[in-house]
Amino acid sequence: MSRVRLLQRDETPVHARSIYAADGSASPLKRSLANAPDLLETLLPFLGQIFDEGAVDLATKELVVVRVSQLNGCRYCLAAHRPLALESGVLPEHLAAACNERPVAELPTRERAILEWVDRYLTDPHTIDDDLVARLLDYVRDDQLIELSLLIGATQLLNQYCTAFQVPPPA
């Protein structure tokens, strides 16, 4: 049971109804955020920029989102992003590793380095050392590492929100 109202289209402020599809549907997350339409004005474009394909390909981003959501135990975001990860091209075994269903050690070095970055960035960024950064920069440019890092933060934001407000996972 969500701890905030999940607004239907006709309950939503008129100027915020663009979050709904033509059939009147919207994700539970958006329906909850519709209670704060002022924030939606900037939040949705921000999240779109962070989560959509940018300098980093979508598959890598989805792998990161799933890993962050797994570490935070966010039911909503795992339910939403595991299918998206597969659709975007994440291999099933990579997805399983990100969800601790297979050993991370079995991943290729690129994915392993990215998940290590996620784990340390999220849990204790003080433990990040030059060696890890150097290994990452073998696979991604510095601007891509920035993009991935902001993605970790944005995912954390949504994980905490969805968990605290008990936003029900999308059907």
Added chain:
Amino acid sequence: MTSDVLTNAVAEGRCGDRLWLYATYHCNLACVYCLTESRPGIANRRTLSRETMVRAASEARELGFTGLGVTGGEVFMLTDAAETVVGLGEILPTVVLTNATLFTERILRRLEPLAGADVVLQISLDSPEPSRNDTLRGPENFGRVATAVPALLERGIRVRLATTVADQSEDELGRLCELHRSWGVSDDDHLVRSVVRRGRAALEDMGVEPGPTDILPELTITADGAFLHPFAPTVRHGVTDLDLLVSRQINPLEAALGRFLRVVADQPVGTDVARNIR
């Protein structure tokens, strides 16, 4: 500047130049058609502090508004309502909607600075028949209004009457007009309007369903945020309707006004648009 945009929007008929303030959702009555489910003992009173209202009014004047409306709930449930109303009237011409049932001698004395001020107390009265009126509005309502109106007029305080039409007949409304004329309230100071089908009225299956352009947009500030017009921040089953919310932010007022103006800019305007509910 936002003030220029407001001035232009008013000139184009897109919105009014009055800022509405919902002082509180608390009320000593529980009218059957109440938009806000106001009643005695309500837990979530959604009260605006005096400081918030005075600050909003001052900003409103700077932004180009030319008047204020104060409503509720019952404004005079607030212990400092009299002083707040006097203060608001010093900032902009003000109309205060009230049921006029709380005007004790003490309150009337505190309202005396309103004599000659550009402040109107708009008092609700729905029927010349005490029992009919009180069925709609609450016990002893008629008698208290009949006492309050002359007392206010004697003190030089401007009074207007407002009648919300549910199922009153033409004859009944005619007799109501005779009554207010006998009190010294002119026809120009008597508003008659329909029950709007929102809030408790919607739950009671009463009133007129407002169309998207029936009501002139007028920026309306409540503790829940800023709304499109004073019929917008309604409550059903204790929950505020958000369909006509324009902004959660009310301070500074310019932020809410900016969002309000963006919403009204997208709405139709012109000779085809009739404002059927006032």
